[in-house]
Amino acid sequence: ESSSLRELDLNSNDIGDEGAEILANSLKFNTTLTEIMLGNNKFKEKGHHAFLKLLKDVSSIKATYNSNHTLTALYLPYFPTSNFQLLRNHMTTATIANQNSNSQRNPHTAGRDKVIETQLNSQTRKELCYLQGIDYTYSSIFAEIEPILLPNLLALTAEHHGRTELFRTLVATAPDLTCLIDRESMLKVEIAKHSHRRTVLSLEFARQAAEFFDQRWALSEKMQDLERRLESMGGSSSVVVRSYQSSHSPIKKEMEKTMS
Numbered sequence: 001e002s003s004s005l006r007e008l009d010l011n012s013n014d015i016g017d018e019g020a021e022i023l024a025n026s027l028k029f030n031t032t033l034t035e036i037m038l039g040n041n042k043f044k045e046k047g048h049h050a051f052l053k054l055l056k057d058v059s060s061i062k063a064t065y066n067s068n069h070t071l072t073a074l075y076l077p078y079f080p081t082s083n084f085q086l087l088r089n090h091m092t093t094a095t096i097a098n099q100n101s102n103s104q105r106n107p108h109t110a111g112r113d114k115v116i117e118t119q120l121n122s123q124t125r126k127e128l129c130y131l132q133g134i135d136y137t138y139s140s141i142f143a144e145i146e147p148i149l150l151p152n153l154l155a156l157t158a159e160h161h162g163r164t165e166l167f168r169t170l171v172a173t174a175p176d177l178t179c180l181i182d183r184e185s186m187l188k189v190e191i192a193k194h195s196h197r198r199t200v201l202s203l204e205f206a207r208q209a210a211e212f213f214d215q216r217w218a219l220s221e222k223m224q225d226l227e228r229r230l231e232s233m234g235g236s237s238s239v240v241v242r243s244y245q246s247s248h249s250p251i252k253k254e255m256e257k258t259m260s
Contacts, residue, residue, distance in 0.1 A: 017047040055067055121165060
């Protein structure tokens, strides 16, 4: 429970794993204690796991967001195990997030940062699931998220963890993303687009056809006018052809003048 206590020195108190678990659980909702010293005690891996879960509970996104964001300094006893450094690294990043949150006086900052760091990074989440004894399945973390929020989640993943992690997230969230798609509306939009395009093409065809027939009509008028002029000049068809083939023919000049 919350109190005004900000620092707690429990060094050399023969605290074992069970005592460490009880202590860690009691600090879950504490919002005042910022520093705890537990050096030279007897608890080992199990006790360390309890404090890791206190700071970064990855059982769900909600649990991570609601982890303890107040502790900024945590001194635990050393014990020989291959996971010791990994445990310490994860607890260190958690206390740093808490420090940043406390400096801004906004606990939600630490919650957001921890979710981004742990839940949106498959490798980090896999490590923490292993350390906390949680079955790891990447897609399970998205089950609790409203589908409408998934695009924001994808944007955060790409921003903080890059394209590879974004691809993993897309694969895991694809079934939920598809439910956001209103296929009927999409089809209506596409039909409207194609209908508009068809109307535009039809109007363009009508315009070009009108131009073609106007030009054909104008050409016919010019040809008739040319024939009338040729007749007034007294030329037969064969004479006209031969005269036209001559570069200095007055008939050719007259025809070119008329056609232009």
